[in-house]
Amino acid sequence: MTRAIQDYYPERFSHCFGCGRNNPHGHQLKSYWKGDETIARFTIAPMYSGGVPGNAYGGMVASLIDCHGTASAAAFACRAQGHELGEGAEPVRFVTASLTIDYLRPTPVGKEVTITGRLMSLEGRKVRVALALAAGGTVCARGEMLAVQFRE
Numbered sequence: 001m002t003r004a005i006q007d008y009y010p011e012r013f014s015h016c017f018g019c020g021r022n023n024p025h026g027h028q029l030k031s032y033w034k035g036d037e038t039i040a041r042f043t044i045a046p047m048y049s050g051g052v053p054g055n056a057y058g059g060m061v062a063s064l065i066d067c068h069g070t071a072s073a074a075a076f077a078c079r080a081q082g083h084e085l086g087e088g089a090e091p092v093r094f095v096t097a098s099l100t101i102d103y104l105r106p107t108p109v110g111k112e113v114t115i116t117g118r119l120m121s122l123e124g125r126k127v128r129v130a131l132a133l134a135a136g137g138t139v140c141a142r143g144e145m146l147a148v149q150f151r152e
């Protein structure tokens with residue numbers, strides 16, 4: 001898959017500060033399939049420092065996990081319906097209903113981090129995703145999301 005999951009979002013849902021391709025001021029996070037899981041790569045700029053220079057502030061960590069989680073939910077739901085993103089109808093859009101983050105150790109700025117997503121369960125409009133953010137192979141934060149399919 002060469003296109004990011006977010007690149008399949010309808011235009012009207014592509015303004016998110018974290019991952020919207022139509023938001024020139026945002027982070028424009030890109031998430032991809034990796035086998036049965038999902039992955040995004042991102043380098044946090046030093047301006048997103050937390051209290052200690054060199055480490056990211058917690059909101060930035062949550063933001064990356066949040067956007068990767070909703071993208072993962074859309075991809076998991078699409079595949080569960082028997083097709084891939086870009087095939088047939090436009091992908092359903094998910095919003096975060098609940099997100100918990102465990103901050104395990106500081107997340108570095110200026111160094112690539114990976115965010116991964118794994119499907120936990122899919123039940124009706126609800127998708128639960130397990131998420132992890134790692135730097136240099138070390139997990140810095142874990143997240144758990146309940147994403148709910150948006151009713152248009």
Ligand SMILES: CCCCCCCCCC(=O)SCCNC(=O)CCNC(=O)[C@H](O)C(C)(C)COP(=O)(O)OP(=O)(O)OC[C@H]1O[C@@H](n2cnc3c(N)ncnc32)[C@H](O)[C@@H]1OP(=O)(O)O
Pocket residue numbers: 013016094095096097098124125126146148149150151
């Ligand atoms: C045209 C406007 C376009 C707007 C698009 C926005 C896209 C932006 C994407 C994001 O940036 S996500 C940002 C942060 N998230 C939000 O702003 C979401 C705010 N919350 C909501 O809009 C609604 O609460 C939500 C859509 C998540 C759910 O409302 P619904 O009325 O569609 O569904 P409902 O309340 O019936 O909940 C559906 C199921 O989820 C469950 N649920 C909802 N919130 C929950 C929660 N917090 N914890 C546990 N379960 C929860 C709920 O119990 C229920 O379970 P069951 O189906 O088993 O009965």
